[in-house]
Structure formats: structure tokens, C-alpha cells
Amino acid sequence: MLRKVRTILACIFFLLITLLFLDFTGTMHLWFGWLAKIQLMPAILSAATAAVAFIVILTLLFGRVYCSVICPLGVLQDSVSCVAGKRKKNRFRHSPAKSWLRYGVLGLFVAAAILGGSAVVSLLDPYAAYGRIASNFFAPLYRGGNNLLDWLAERVGSYAFYPTEVWIKGWITFGVAAATLAAVGILAWRNGRTYCNTICPVGTALGFLSRFSIFKLTVDTEKCKKCGLCERNCKASCIDSKNHTLDKSRCVACFTCVEKCRFGAMKYAPVSIGKKKNIKPEADGKKNSADGGVSRRGFMSIAGILALTQTIKAQQLKVDGGFADILDKKAPERKTPIAPPGAASLRNMNKRCTGCQLCVSVCPSGVLRPSGKLETLMQPEMSYEKGYCRPECTECSQVCPTGAIRKIAPADKSAISIGKAVWVEDTCLVNRDKIQCQSCVDSCLTGAITLVAINPEDKKSLKLPAIDKEQCIGCGACENLCPARPFSAIYVEGNVVHHSI
Numbered sequence: 466m467l468r469k470v471r472t473i474l475a476c477i478f479f480l481l482i483t484l485l486f487l488d489f490t491g492t493m494h495l496w497f498g499w500l501a502k503i504q505l506m507p508a509i510l511s512a513a514t515a516a517v518a519f520i521v522i523l524t525l526l527f528g529r530v531y532c533s534v535i536c537p538l539g540v541l542q543d544s545v546s547c548v549a550g551k552r553k554k555n556r557f558r559h560s561p562a563k564s565w566l567r568y569g570v571l572g573l574f575v576a577a578a579i580l581g582g583s584a585v586v587s588l589l590d591p592y593a594a595y596g597r598i599a600s601n602f603f604a605p606l607y608r609g610g611n612n613l614l615d616w617l618a619e620r621v622g623s624y625a626f627y628p629t630e631v632w633i634k635g636w637i638t639f640g641v642a643a644a645t646l647a648a649v650g651i652l653a654w655r656n657g658r659t660y661c662n663t664i665c666p667v668g669t670a671l672g673f674l675s676r677f678s679i680f681k682l683t684v685d686t687e688k689c690k691k692c693g694l695c696e697r698n699c700k701a702s703c704i705d706s707k708n709h710t711l712d713k714s715r716c717v718a719c720f721t722c723v724e725k726c727r728f729g730a731m732k733y734a735p736v737s738i739g740k741k742k743n744i745k746p747e748a749d750g751k752k753n754s755a756d757g758g759v760s761r762r763g764f765m766s767i768a769g770i771l772a773l774t775q776t777i778k779a780q781q782l783k784v785d786g787g788f789a790d791i792l793d794k795k796a797p798e799r800k801t802p803i804a805p806p807g808a809a810s811l812r813n814m815n816k817r818c819t820g821c822q823l824c825v826s827v828c829p830s831g832v833l834r835p836s837g838k839l840e841t842l843m844q845p846e847m848s849y850e851k852g853y854c855r856p857e858c859t860e861c862s863q864v865c866p867t868g869a870i871r872k873i874a875p876a877d878k879s880a881i882s883i884g885k886a887v888w889v890e891d892t893c894l895v896n897r898d899k900i901q902c903q904s905c906v907d908s909c910l911t912g913a914i915t916l917v918a919i920n921p922e923d924k925k926s927l928k929l930p931a932i933d934k935e936q937c938i939g940c941g942a943c944e945n946l947c948p949a950r951p952f953s954a955i956y957v958e959g960n961v962v963h964h965s966i
Contacts, residue, residue: 467733468720471534479540485864486599486826487607489629494827494864501823503535504592505667507866510817521674528675528718532661532668538591539661539668539717541598542653546700549654555697557657559705562712567662567669574666584842587820588641591665594649596821597642597843604826605631630851634825635835638843657700662715672714679735682716682723684709689730695722792950794850803847803939803959805833806854806881807862807870810962811841818844818869824861830854832941833861844869847883849941849957854883856910856940879910880965884939884957886913886932893954895927905930905943905955911966913937914955930955936966 481497488494501507508516520531532539550556570589577585587593608631615626633639652659661668686709696706698721703712723731801811805824808814820843825833830852835843845861847854856879862870873881886905894902906914913936916928932955939957947953 468724471530471718471720475534475540475543478535479537479544482537482595483599483603486596486823487604489608489827489829491827491829491860491863494860498864498866501592501821501864501866504866505531505671506586506590506592506819507821510819511866511868520671524671524674525678527680528678528713528716529668529671530718531671533717533719536591536595536667537599538595538649538665539658541595542649542658542660543700543719545650545653546657555694557697557699557702559696559699560702562703562715563663566664567672570664571666571669581816583815583818583820583844584839587818587843589664589666590819590821591661591667593819593821593843594642594645596823596826597638598646600822600826601633601639601642602646630831632831634831634833635837635843637837638820638822638835641843657702658715658717659702661717662701662703668717669714675716675718676713678713680733681713681736682711683732683734683736685730685732688728690728692727694725694727695731698722698725794945794953795951796848796850797952797956799956799958801884801959801961802836802838802841803884803941803957804963805845805847805861805870806878806883806963807859807865807873808883808963809871811959812961814844814869815841816869817867819867820844821866823864823866824870827860827864829858829860847941847957847959849945849953851945853941853945854939879938882938882960882964882966884941884959885934885937886939886943886955887958888930888932889952889954889956892949892952893929894949895929897949899927901927902948903928903930904946904948908942908946910940910942911936911938914943938966 478500481493482500484493485497485501502511502513503516503519505517505520507513508520520535523531533543534540573585574589576582577589608629611626612628612631615628618624618626649660662672689706689709691706693706696704700719700721701712701715701717703715704722705711718733720733723733804811804814820835822835822843822845824845825835832847832849832852832854833845834848836846857875859873859875859878862873865871890896894900903916906916913933914930915933917931918926918928920926939960941957944953944956947955
């Protein structure tokens with residue numbers, strides 16, 4: 466029963482967290498956005514004391530149930546291992562822990578978090594790693610399915626769906642996600658929870674706490690026949706059935722051993738209960754493996770996601786200003802990257818962001834995409850080739866679980882300057898083609914751009930844009946809607962520190 470309950474809870478958490486990265490309407494975040502905020506690293510970075518306390522208390526009470534129920538990367542490994550277990554049962558063996566590797570990676574992770582090594586933190590954080598996998602692999606399939614349903618619905622005169630764009634927003638991030646998925650998938654297929662118990666710093670930290678948990682696995686040595694069935698089904702490879710030892714720091718509380726024991730010798734209970742003898746803790750542990758802790762529902766839940774598309778309400782389509790795309794727009798070389806409203810500064814973004822891509826996934830205008838620069842690797846940056854930052858949209862600030870983008874209201878957003886417009890004289894159509902254009906003036910949301918006559922004494926003189934940098938908020942409407950191709954004649958440079966106008 467314990468294993469079934471854990472499996473059901475794990476599938477529910479996994480499905481809902483995955484939907485946070487797939488939903489492009491913002492509907493899911495209104496109800497289940499808190500699931501991202503109870504992940505350990507986002508909770509720590511956002512200083513969410515209640516969430517951190519919840520995880521610590523949960524671990525001290527029940528062991529590493531966080532890793533087997535709440536962490537989406539852990540559930541993904543269980544799903545892969547479950548499929549592999551259908552081919553070969555009883556496939557695991559006890560193996561000693563790689564303590565030097567576990568604590569070495571944890572030390573590197575902590576040092577990087579303290580010293581500002583955001584790239585290392587992003588690569589090792591399990592929640593961020595799963596976020597990149599979901600947004601780069603599951604989301605395109607989900608959106609492609611949505612577009613197929615839209616096409617089919619349109620054929621029968623229904624407008625229950627609307628199309629959405631599918632594109633790779635950052636090739637470096639895509640490559641990192643692919644490498645992570647391959648590494649985690651291969652390890653899970655062959656050895657279950659090897660990644661969790663040798664590489665993942667969150668698993669190592671919670672494993673240390675779980676040694677002191679109140680509820681632990683216990684064994685009745687009189688009932689135990691040393692058949693080894695518990696050991697051969699332990700996905701964490703942490704049970705030595707011959708010596709009645711178990712490395713509690715690596716046990717992920719999947720309860721498979723309890724279910725598989727034919728003699729009722731394995732129990733999960735408070736340490737003080739009865740005359741049962743605690744399995745003796747081993748120095749640190751073993752290797753990983755997996756049986757079927759999450760069941761096929763966990764792995765097949767993505768297939769059921771498409772069926773939920775009909776419940777997602779429609780969202781306003783992006784309007785590109787009505788200009789024909791003769792050439793695709795190209796991003797300018799910005800000296801200072803643009804951080805989204807709510808980030809407060811580039812320093813705050815660099816310090817708190819784990820590069821999970823949740824904000825990138827929910828951005829309705831497509832202006833957020835992951836950075837490819839080493840110092841800000843996979844953190845969100847703004848670029849306006851496909852859209853601009855609309856004043857009524859605060860989606861990224863509503864979903865960020867780490868505090869890298871703080872919550873703001875639409876009324877506040879219109880007064881936050883995230884950058885300043887820069888005019889490029891040689892690219893402007895007025896100078897280049899000798900025609901009057903005022904697209905940037907018409908699109909400016911704050912009235913920061915005005916037209917000034919080249920020759921004030923000539924009433925028919927062409928006029929050029931003049932920018933009031935004190936009024937510019939850097940929304941990018943002027944850059945996006947400028948008809949010049951492939952580079953806009955006006956673009957936005959980011960502000961290192963955001964300020965109010």
C-alpha cells in the first residue's frame with residue numbers, strides 16, 4: 466500500500482509540474498505554480514523559509530520522500546527505470562557508495578552558489594535540469610499536438626484551439642538539455658537512481674538529513690530469510706541483505722523492498738516501534754538501480770497531456786504590427802543584456818536564477834530566451850525579433866520560483882525601465898530610402914520617441930526620431946515593429962540596474 470500511495474502521489478506531482486512548463490496560456494500557474502516554489506533550490510534562492518522548513522521537516526520525519534515524490538527529475542528516472550524493469554526483473558545488486566564523488570559534487574555546488582557560479586548551479590540543480598528537458602523536448606511535442614488539433618478543428622469549423630509557434634529558443638540550452646536527458650536516462654535504464662545518489666547535490670544533502678529521520682525501514686531478523694529479493698529490487702542499490710545493512714542516506718523511500726518482501730520482514734515505521742531491529746546504517750551506501758517505483762503511468766503521463774488541451778482557455782494572439790516579413794529580423798549585438806521587469810538588476814538575476822526555463826516557457830510574446838554566454842549561461846534574456854514586452858503581461862514574474870524575477874503588477878510594470886532605445890542612423894528608412902516613417906513613434910508606449918525635422922525651416926522636411934531616455938522603459942515595441950530589415954533601425958540596450966520613470 467505504501468508503494469502504491471507513493472506512486473500515485475509521484476505521478477500527480479510529475480504531471481502537474483510538467484504542465485507548468487507546457488502550458489502557454491498561464492492557466493496552470495494560477496492553480497499549481499506553488500509546486501515550483503517547493504523545489505529545494507528555488508526555495509533556498511528565494512529565501513522561502515516556510516518551503517525550506519517543509520522540506521527539512523518532511524525529510525526528518527519520513528526520509529527522502531522528496532526525491533521519490535516531489536522532485537520531477539527523480540520521478541523521471543523512476544519512469545525510465547520502470548520501463549527497463551519490464552525487460553529484466555530483480556536486476557539490482559548492492560554496491561558501495563561513491564562518497565568522495567557525492568560530497569565532492571555537493572561541495573562544488575555550495576561553493577558555486579556562494580561565489581556566484583550560476584552556470585554550475587544551473588547544471589547541477591535537479592529541478593532546473595528537468596525544466597530544461599521539459600521545455601526543450603516535451604513542450605515542442607505538446608505545442609505540436611495543439612497545432613494539429615487546431616488544424617483538425619478548423620476543418621470542421623471549430624475554433625476551440627489556436628496555433629502557437631514551435632521553435633528552439635537557445636541551441637546551447639537545447640544541447641545541455643539533450644546531454645542531461647541522455648545521461649540521466651542511460652543511468653536510470655541501467656542502474657536506477659545512480660544519478661540521484663552519486664551526482665545530485667540535493668539528493669546528497671537530503672540524504673544526510675534522512676539518516677536522522679523518525680520513520681525508517683526496519684527488519685525483523687527472525688522473519689528475514691536472506692533471500693535477497695529486497696536487495697535485487699532496490700533502485701538505490703543501498704540494501705545488503707546478507708548483512709542486514711542499509712545505507713539510509715541513499716534510500717529514496719520508494720517502499721519497493723517492503724512490497725517485495727515475501728516474509729513480512731521489511732517494515733517502515735518509527736525507529737522506536739516494537740522489537741524490530743533497525744537495519745544497520747552502512748558507512749555511506751551503494752550504487753543505484755530501479756525497479757518500477759513510478760509505474761507506467763508516470764512514464765505515459767505525457768501522452769495524456771494532449772487530452773487536457775481542450776480545457777485550456779484561448780489567449781490573445783500576438784499581433785506583429787501588420788508589416789510584411791521580407792527578411793527575418795536579426796538580434797543586434799547588445800553591450801548590456803536586457804533582464805525582464807521584476808529582475809531589479811542583472812546582479813540579482815545572476816545571483817538567483819537557476820536557468821530552469823519556466824519563465825521562457827510561459828512568455829506569450831516569445832521575447833525571453835536562454836542566454837548562451839558563459840557568465841549567464843541558460844539564464845533568461847530579452848530579445849525583440851519575434852515580439853515585444855507587452856505592458857499588460859507579467860507572466861514571468863508570476864511563475865519564477867527563485868525570486869530572480871520578483872512579482873510585479875501590470876500598473877507597476879509600465880513604470881519600470883529595463884533598458885533604453887538606441888537609434889541607428891544609417892539603418893533608418895528616413896536616411897536610407899528618403900521616405901518618411903514614424904513606426905517607432907506610433908509604437909512607443911510611453912511617448913519617449915518624437916519626430917524632429919531635419920531642416921526646421923522647411924515645412925516638407927523629413928523627420929527623424931528623437932529619444933527621451935528618461936521616459937524610455939525598454940519594452941522593445943519600437944525595435945520589434947521597425948520595418949527596417951534585417952536589423953532594426955532602433956534597438957534596446959539593457960539597464961544594469963532597473964529604475965522607475
